[in-house]
Amino acid sequence: MRKFVLIHFLLFMIIAVFSKDPWPYLLLTIAQIVYVPIALRFVLKRGEWFSKLYYYISIPAYVSVAIIQLFSPDWSAIPAIIYLAFTVFIALYGLSRFLRRGFTSIEEFSIDLGMMYIALGGGWYFAYVADIDTGFTPLLTWLTGIHFHYSAFLLPVFIGLLGRLHKPRSYSFSTILLLAAPMVVAIGITFSRWIELFSVLLYIVGLAGMIAIAWRAIFANRVQKWLIVISFTSLGLTILFSLLYVLGNGFGLTSITIDFMLRFHGVLNCVVFALCGVAGWLLSVPASNYKEPTFPISRLKGKQRVEQLGAPGQHRGFVDDMKRFGISKVSPRIVDFYENTIDYRLFSTVHWRKWFKPFAYLYSLISRKTEQINLPLHQNEVEMTGDVITVEPGLDGRPDARAWIRKVDDSFAFIALYSYHQSVTGKEYMNIALPLPFSTMTGVLELIEQGNDLQLTSKKTNPESDAGIYLTTRFGTYFKLPLEENFIVREESDGSMTAKHEMWIFSIPFLSIHYRIQKA
Structure with missing residues (x-):
């Protein structure tokens, strides 16, 4: 790693000495030649496709930047597009990392999004070098490029590395603000000074939270701690001057000029935020805490015909024995419903949230064809009528798999394949698969006793929990969807049962289903 860092610093020094451009333009060059390569090495893993291709695609990119800075040829657009292609490869790598995990491990998502953002930096850099009319002055075009290298790439990577060390409850909130801010800034500069002001406020609140987290985090040594704290704190200082600039440029309340911002804001970000941050993380790169799930998933995908699954009769309910899940205190009627489902009638009332109804209508055009979640x-x-079908052994791949078929009138509403699995901690989960075109959606539910009532939830009750809703494809990745579901089943005073099924997307409620369950 030391040799790698030394080579990149020497390349930058050569460019800095012989460059024909004014010194402020080196603020972007050092990010391209030094900071971006080193930050990438923090997260690259051996054996991954990007790691194997890295030198073949990065060396031409770095040489291209050097050519532009040293010679400024008339054909500078050619090396600029080579650098743009390199940033697109970085973005694809970030996307591939995200697709392996999905909406989980926000610290890793921060790193992924930073790598996706940098392609925008490459695009604005190309537009500047190629003298493309972006609707802004060349200086603003260049500044947008530098914005997406520092605030939209380096900052998310540093945030992700900090989250690997310390992730209190406030971390997710601060991270979301800081990940949204780069795009809000770009929108604000284009359309509205009020949006630009709002984006700066996002940065201020997010950075205040991140600085506090950095102070409380435990680092490998004191030197690293001070470097990282200084890095985040310096960005907090520069963002205050950004606020003054926006108030002056957009509202005429201050006299901060773009020339002052370029010198003060740019130099502080480059020398203190980026250099201290890179130096600090070079001392010790924290390992990722993410562990890919290992629970079994159904082999069945696509539209499944009932007659292809098996035949009714062998299984009477979702499970053979609720004691498997540690259930012993809930109402005996609820236990009987899960063990002898075919003895009960199910009536449902579906409530779509108003904001989601247009999406529900569009999805219904697909669900009528797939006959899944219809x-x-x-x-x-x-x-809802139906039966419990025994799945042919070996067809699903999970233990004791059975399909609960639910129909509304003559149309299938659900074909849910029920099974179970035991986590590495020894806890039993209900493992429910819904075959979809080319994929399978798997709901891993934790069963929790609430007095006489039973709760089934996909929400994690602890970091080691397998609970969640995942999408798996033939490639075998466990992509965690931004969905959550929760069931509450209770016995009423008249002996009947009710159940409430609620669902959220990005923590926003969009669907609830109320069930009446009666003995047949």
Whole structure:
């Protein structure tokens, strides 16, 4: 790593000595030649496709930047597009990392999004070098390019590395603000000074939280701690001057000029934020805390015909024995429903949230064809009929798999394949697969006793929990969806049962289903 860092610093020094451009333009060059390569090495893993291709695609990119800075040829657009292609490869690597995990491990998502953002930096850099009319002055075009290298790439990577060390509850909130801010800044500069002001406020609140987290984090040594704290704190200082600039440029309240911002803001970001941050993380790069799930998933994908799954009769319910899940205190009627499902009638009322109804309508055009998660759009109570089908051994791949078929009138509403698995900690989970075209959606539910009631939830109750909703494809990745579901099943005073099924997307409620369950 030391040799790698030394080579990149020497290349930059050569460019700095012989460059024909004014010194402020080296602020972007040092990010391209030094900071971006080193930050990439923090997260690259041996054996991954990007790691194997890195030298073949990075060396031409770095040489291209050097050519532009040293010679400024008339054909500078050619080396600029080579650098743009390099940033696109980085973005694809970030996307591939995200697709392996999905919406989990926000510290890793921060790193992924930073790598995706840098392609925008490459695009604005190309537009500047190629003298493309972006609707802004050349200086603003260049400044947008530098913005996406520092605030939109380096900052998310540093945030992700900090999250690997220390992730309190406030971390997710601060991270979301800082990840959204780069795009809000770009939108604000283009359309509205008020949006630009809002983006700066996002940075201020997010950075205040991140600085506090950095102070509380435990680092490998004191030198690293001070370097990282100084890095984040310096960015907090520069963002205050950004606020003054926006107030002056957009509202005429201050006299901060773009020339002052270029010198003060640019130099502080380059020398203190980026250099201290890179030096600090070079002392010790924290390992990722993310562990890919290992629970079994169904082999069945696509539209499954009932007659291809097996035959009714062998299994009477979702499970053979609820004691498997440690259930012993809930109402005996609820236990009987899960063990003898075919003895009960099920009536449901579907409530789509108003904001989600247009999406529900569009999805219904697909669900009618796939006959999966095919729910009514109205709020009238309907009876869901069906049976429990024993899945042929070896067809699903999970233990004791059985399909619960639910129909509304003559149309299939659900074909849910029920099984179970035991986590590495020894806890049993309900493992429910819904075959989809070319994929399978798997709901891993934790069963929790609440007095006489039973809760089934995909929300994690602890970091080691397998609970969640995942999408798996033939490539075998466990892509965690931004979905959560929760069931509450209870016995009423008249002996009947009710159940409430709620669902969220990005923590926003979008669907609830109320069930009446009666003995047949």
